[in-house]
Amino acid sequence: MSATQTKKIEIIPSTTSKINEVDFENLSFGAVFTDHLFECDFIDGEWQTPTVKPYAPFLVDPSTRVFHYGQAIFEGMKAYKDEQDAIWLFRPDENYKRFNKSAVRMAMPEVPEAIFMDGLKELLKIDQAWVKKGNGNSMYIRPFMIGTGTGVIANPSDNYKFMIILSPVKSYYAGEVKVIVAEHYSRAANGGIGAAKAAGNYAGQFYPTNLANKEGFQQIIWTDDATHTKLEEAGTMNVFFRINDTLYTAPTSERILDGVTRKTLIDLAKSEGIQVEVRSVLIDELVEAANNGSLKEIFGAGTAAVISPIKGFSYKDHYYELPKLENSVAADLKLKLTNIQNKLAEDTFGWTVKV
Amino acid sequence: MSATQTKKIEIIPSTTSKINEVDFENLSFGAVFTDHLFECDFIDGEWQTPTVKPYAPFLVDPSTRVFHYGQAIFEGMKAYKDEQDAIWLFRPDENYKRFNKSAVRMAMPEVPEAIFMDGLKELLKIDQAWVKKGNGNSMYIRPFMIGTGTGVIANPSDNYKFMIILSPVKSYYAGEVKVIVAEHYSRAANGGIGAAKAAGNYAGQFYPTNLANKEGFQQIIWTDDATHTKLEEAGTMNVFFRINDTLYTAPTSERILDGVTRKTLIDLAKSEGIQVEVRSVLIDELVEAANNGSLKEIFGAGTAAVISPIKGFSYKDHYYELPKLENSVAADLKLKLTNIQNKLAEDTFGWTVKV
Numbered sequence: 071m072s073a074t075q076t077k078k079i080e081i082i083p084s085t086t087s088k089i090n091e092v093d094f095e096n097l098s099f100g101a102v103f104t105d106h107l108f109e110c111d112f113i114d115g116e117w118q119t120p121t122v123k124p125y126a127p128f129l130v131d132p133s134t135r136v137f138h139y140g141q142a143i144f145e146g147m148k149a150y151k152d153e154q155d156a157i158w159l160f161r162p163d164e165n166y167k168r169f170n171k172s173a174v175r176m177a178m179p180e181v182p183e184a185i186f187m188d189g190l191k192e193l194l195k196i197d198q199a200w201v202k203k204g205n206g207n208s209m210y211i212r213p214f215m216i217g218t219g220t221g222v223i224a225n226p227s228d229n230y231k232f233m234i235i236l237s238p239v240k241s242y243y244a245g246e247v248k249v250i251v252a253e254h255y256s257r258a259a260n261g262g263i264g265a266a267k268a269a270g271n272y273a274g275q276f277y278p279t280n281l282a283n284k285e286g287f288q289q290i291i292w293t294d295d296a297t298h299t300k301l302e303e304a305g306t307m308n309v310f311f312r313i314n315d316t317l318y319t320a321p322t323s324e325r326i327l328d329g330v331t332r333k334t335l336i337d338l339a340k341s342e343g344i345q346v347e348v349r350s351v352l353i354d355e356l357v358e359a360a361n362n363g364s365l366k367e368i369f370g371a372g373t374a375a376v377i378s379p380i381k382g383f384s385y386k387d388h389y390y391e392l393p394k395l396e397n398s399v400a401a402d403l404k405l406k407l408t409n410i411q412n413k414l415a416e417d418t419f420g421w422t423v424k425v
Numbered sequence: 426m427s428a429t430q431t432k433k434i435e436i437i438p439s440t441t442s443k444i445n446e447v448d449f450e451n452l453s454f455g456a457v458f459t460d461h462l463f464e465c466d467f468i469d470g471e472w473q474t475p476t477v478k479p480y481a482p483f484l485v486d487p488s489t490r491v492f493h494y495g496q497a498i499f500e501g502m503k504a505y506k507d508e509q510d511a512i513w514l515f516r517p518d519e520n521y522k523r524f525n526k527s528a529v530r531m532a533m534p535e536v537p538e539a540i541f542m543d544g545l546k547e548l549l550k551i552d553q554a555w556v557k558k559g560n561g562n563s564m565y566i567r568p569f570m571i572g573t574g575t576g577v578i579a580n581p582s583d584n585y586k587f588m589i590i591l592s593p594v595k596s597y598y599a600g601e602v603k604v605i606v607a608e609h610y611s612r613a614a615n616g617g618i619g620a621a622k623a624a625g626n627y628a629g630q631f632y633p634t635n636l637a638n639k640e641g642f643q644q645i646i647w648t649d650d651a652t653h654t655k656l657e658e659a660g661t662m663n664v665f666f667r668i669n670d671t672l673y674t675a676p677t678s679e680r681i682l683d684g685v686t687r688k689t690l691i692d693l694a695k696s697e698g699i700q701v702e703v704r705s706v707l708i709d710e711l712v713e714a715a716n717n718g719s720l721k722e723i724f725g726a727g728t729a730a731v732i733s734p735i736k737g738f739s740y741k742d743h744y745y746e747l748p749k750l751e752n753s754v755a756a757d758l759k760l761k762l763t764n765i766q767n768k769l770a771e772d773t774f775g776w777t778v779k780v
């Protein structure tokens with residue numbers, strides 16, 4: 071690994087830029103990419119030369135392993151530009167660690183820190199004009215790795231491709247989110263891959279989510295697959311419940327993604343004097359709290375949407391609407407967090423890292 | 426769909442052939458592909474012109490959905506050449522139906538029968554010289570579909586690519602297979618995607634299987650994830666247990682792939698007067714049967730290996746070796762089945778279909 075870590079990043083600048091074609095005021099999430107990408111291949115046990123190069127399609131064999139056996143993991147993180155045009159990352163070490171945790175669970179090679187971090191920084195530097203400041207602007211960062219070996223035999227790939235691509239985004243507004251509590255479908259098994267940010271975990275949610283959409287619900291709150299009583303997380307968000315003045319969120323486990331926003335909000339809320347309890351909330355508790363009025367808020371927490379307030383939930387064909395609050399904890403925490411991320415408030419936690 | 430189904434298959438023959446470079450006596454499973462492939466894209470809600478064309482790599486964008494959210498399904502089937510050089514498929518309708526069942530569960534479009542079946546037949550015709558007769562030879566067929574839309578947002582893809590590739594194989598000998606019964610890891614959740622032939626189901630098994638390999642076991646027998654007591658299936662095989670003279674195999678469920686070999690063996694065994702019970706075998710029963718000598722055989726059943734006898738199993742760090750039998754049911758059923766598949770015995774079931 072040490073030999074690998076010292077390999078210098080090769081930089082092949084693009085001769086043209088697409089930046090003038092982009093309407094930065096009307097960005098659809100994750101649809102536009104910058105001029106460059108970062109790439110590093112893992113071939114026969116060795117990381118090859120890391121490269122920043124023009125964003126472009128690449129060739130794959132029809133028998134490429136990822137298409138058949140699904141070795142594919144990713145991360146989602148953001149970079150922000152401050153008023154002095156410096157670019158900042160938010161807790162990138164957490165994403166790096168989680169990426170390699172996912173890699174281990176999916177029998178893929180761990181990416182050396184120098185490749186992941188230096189690659190990301192070089193990429194952000196070459197495409198820095200694409201990072202816009204102010205008003206909810208950020209650069210969504212997508213590191214990912216796929217099995218690129220060939221052959222249709224159900225074994226781990228021998229070769230892999232690690233890439234980082236960048237997509238400028240505006241603040242994400244999911245609209246009014248109504249959720250349905252999972253009574254039959256599940257996203258993760260005990261002893262399964264739910265804690266990995268593995269591509270297959272997402273595809274499995276699309277069909278039940280489509281069914282929910284048809285009934286007028288935007289998201290599903292997943293429950294444990296054995297009893298469907300413990301409230302776990304949503305599609306790409308961890309979930310918080312506010313009952314009276316306490317925030318509850320499920321403990322991380324093999325079934326749940328250990329979200330960076332989740333752990334950040336736990337610390338931020340505690341620092342505000344808000345009581346936080348990390349424990350499974352049961353659906354019966356939630357229904358009871360909704361019925362007796364102690365359920366004040368539910369919100370999702372994740373990198374893309376930051377905090378997404380939930381308007382109501384459905385369980386056993388009954389819809390429970392949440393009260394409209396003047397001063398919601400969700401709105402308060404969201405403002406505090408985005409101010410830290412955008413360098414508009416002091417970061418006493420040491421979460422922000424300059425590129 | 427009807428407009429689509431009448432679209433004629435375009436045929437673009439390869440100007441060269443790799444067939445003379447292939448050592449058909451030393452084929453490694455799934456590693457060599459024929460000169461052509463079948464391809465049909467689904468774009469903006471419509472199946473495009475189905476095409477047989479030279480096997481070649483294709484271009485993908487780094488943000489291609491399958492890399493990020495894992496919409497990818499496949500099938501595994503075989504074609505056989507008889508002594509008169511006719512090519513036969515084995516129960517292709519079962520694979521076709523299962524493919525579309527997987528497609529629905531993964532929120533992908535169903536492939537019209539004309540595209541799947543006619544495409545497969547045209548492909549087998551153009552590459553018929555690659556289908557070898559006799560002595561365990563067959564053509565392994567890999568239909569698959571991937572999400573080819575672009576953009577890093579966790580929604581179903583808008584576009585898809587359906588492909589069929591062909592790989593000539595020899596009879597598969599897995600060696601002596603010792604298995605370990607899963608006590609912690611799992612392959613499928615209740616309400617999950619275990620019954621779909623989805624790429625992500627396989628990647629999730631690699632890490633626990635690597636751990637098993639290190640302890641000297643080739644495969645894992647998966648158990649239900651909630652209690653780890655019900656014996657379900659192996660990596661790419663359903664599993665049969667012979668206790669005294671009865672064969673047991675788990676019922677299909679949301680957690681288990683509905684194997685074509687499994688259902689074929691159930692019918693074949695019954696037609697031989699063998700008692701078959703479709704019910705969950707519990708690990709405690711298996712241990713008891715091993716201890717009292719009533720456990721005679723365990724074998725895996727799947728398209729690739731047909732039947733793979735299991736030499737012994739490990740549970741809670743104790744290894745149970747199976748008796749060596751002169752006349753095993755596994756060997757008997759395997760011979761009967763491969764004779765039908767190779768047209769060496771009469772197919773009274775109507776399973777074989779001429780191309």
Ligand SMILES: Cc1ncc(COP(=O)(O)O)c(C=O)c1O
Nearest residue numbers: 306307308327329330331372373
């Ligand atoms: C399944 C799932 N849960 C939760 C989250 C939230 O994690 P984070 O806050 O690190 O973005 C994500 C990621 O976006 C996710 O995919």
Ligand SMILES: Cc1ncc(COP(=O)(O)O)c(C=O)c1O
Nearest residue numbers: 661662663682684685686727728
């Ligand atoms: C998980 C799994 N179980 C069982 C089987 C056996 O199915 P079939 O007999 O249709 O090949 C397969 C497929 O090969 C499989 O992937």
